[in-house]
Amino acid sequence: MKKNLKYNAIWLAIAVLGWVLINVFEGVGIIDQFAENTLVLIGINIILATGLNLIIGFSGQFSLGHAGFMALGAYAAALVTQAIPTEGGFVLGTVIGMLLAGVVALIIGIPTLRLKGDYLAIATMGAAEIIRIILVNLKITNGPAGLYGLPQLANWSLVYILVVVTTIFTVNFIHSRNGRAILSVREDEIAAESMGINTTKFKVAAFVFGGMTAAIGGALHANYIQTIAPNDFGIMESINILIIVVMGGIGSMTGTFAAAALLGILDMVLQGFGALRMVLYSLALILIMIFRPKGLLGTWEFSVKRLFNRTKKKAKEGA
């Protein structure tokens, strides 16, 4: 218990240090407005990919409907902050978005998570498309034109905190009793079932958790970009998030961070390449997958505990 406390304190210190460092860099002008913009978009992608990694990497369910849950979070936050353009409005909108995404994920999850592989992917993709079409046809969402002129209530500090919070929650969830049950479902569903694990329940739990995480990303997206439209949440958005998960390594949280950062920076660098932009981006993805077929980090995770043990071991050997 004491050890866990120590490691948690170290993680918290790392998070605070990271936040302070970025603040200092911003203060002295190393990080300008454009770099901050890139950091925010990377942060939002980390939140989105973390949730999807839980669904794909840890529960082993192939979902292609993540953009649908992102849309629910985005629209909930946008509608609430249009009416209440304050920090409180943003928090309320995000919570409503999370609850809405959770309920919808539950409704979608119960029937579809009995499916496997490609069938599940098609079902979740269809569900996300249904969400998008509903948004196109609703009056409250301003139909295909979407919502614009939203207050910019999200900034990099808020994104940073929510990245830290969602990561802590997700990692703790994975390492909890329920998390281990989810991992067992991924490894061998039949064996897990024979051990008395309700596989459907745990698959749905991961799906709901992932959907709620996507809603947070959507809320931040809406109140940072300040404009949203149903077309922002099409199949390509789901695939973009999937690329981050696969690129980082399915089942690696550290990999998700690395891939989101790498692809975010790559995207920024390629802006000036004109029509070649997407060709070079695709080429980079292909090359990474050729040389790192299991993703940038495979299933490897950065661990403070492991780092400490290694340092202790070296110290002992030195003595």
Added chain:
Amino acid sequence: MGENMKKMKIATLAATAMMLAAVFTGCANKAGTSGNSASGDTITIGGNFELSGAAAAYGSAMQRGVKLAVTKINKDGGVKVGDKKMKLKLVTKDNKSDNASAASIATNLTTQTKASAVIGPITSGAGLAALPNMTKAKVPLITPGGTQDSLTLQKNGKVQPYMFRSCFEDSFQGKALAKYVYNTMKLKNVAILGDKSTDYAQGLIKAFKGEYKGKIVTTEYYQAGDKDFNTLLTKLKSKNYDAIFVPGYYSEAGLIIRQAREMGIDKPIVGADGFADPKLVSIAGKSNASNIYYTTHFDAKAPANNKVADYLKLYKDTYGDDAGTFDALSYDAVYMIKQAIETEKSTNSVKIAEGLAKLKNFQGVTGTITMDKYHNPQKPVIVTKLMDGSEAEATAVK
């Protein structure tokens, strides 16, 4: 043990509180800007272009038009700023037809490239996404294709000070088309077959219905991406109408024209600038693309002034192709910036925005432009008629 736990909780709360304290002040601490100005003898113009993704065809046309204008201006000696001549420098970025990317590029072009003005994005959605960052930096944005009515307006109905367009808005062309169909074509009954999934089509339907003095027989809807329109067209066939109004893009409109003609519907089919693409004819088929009318911003058959012939020749010599609508609108956008700089005798972005707002009787290749109080150009609408896949005539409609 409990003491440790308590300490940990307090530390966590303190750290979170410290971080949260700065969260909602992050944006407020940004220093105010007085806009961007040229450095040295070069005025930088940014290009926020859709060079890949869904709107790449429009974005590429925009890039061609802008590049042509910049090259021509520099060849002719540059821009006159007070007593000295300055050259234009174009810095282009690809937003991959993505709203978040368009917003990011707006920041890049205004804070890093230090552009005095930006042309693009070409779509309304991307324009809306880019606008907050442009406004923050006090740099004007001219969109050559963002036709959504609300694009230049704030929520309170006031004008967006840094958003301009070289194209006219949806309601303007929707109303012009309604007048043309009723007054010039003398058609009293119209059936509408519109795209339900785009704000562009919805805006056109609203404007057309509001202005048309005849009878709207029926309104049917399709979704962007649909391929089979036979059911909808069969429904229409039994109705008594003189023309079909198809507000939408060429990809679906081409198929509607083909399927309508194959079904024996030979009534006029009218549309807006979404038809203004050579692909419309290739999708519909030359023989089917007859009795088609659409509004557009530019047509070589209805030259707005004597500048058009020179422009068409220059375009053909440079690209070996005929100039399209969005090439011309983008070409005009650069010259609008040039005029604003020369009027204000300043390369400062705030001054350029003021100059653009004052634009009066500007002779562009798409017409004589006067900017109204909502930053929409007042100029004639061109109605083009297609017969056997070729432009038969083009008429300017006031």
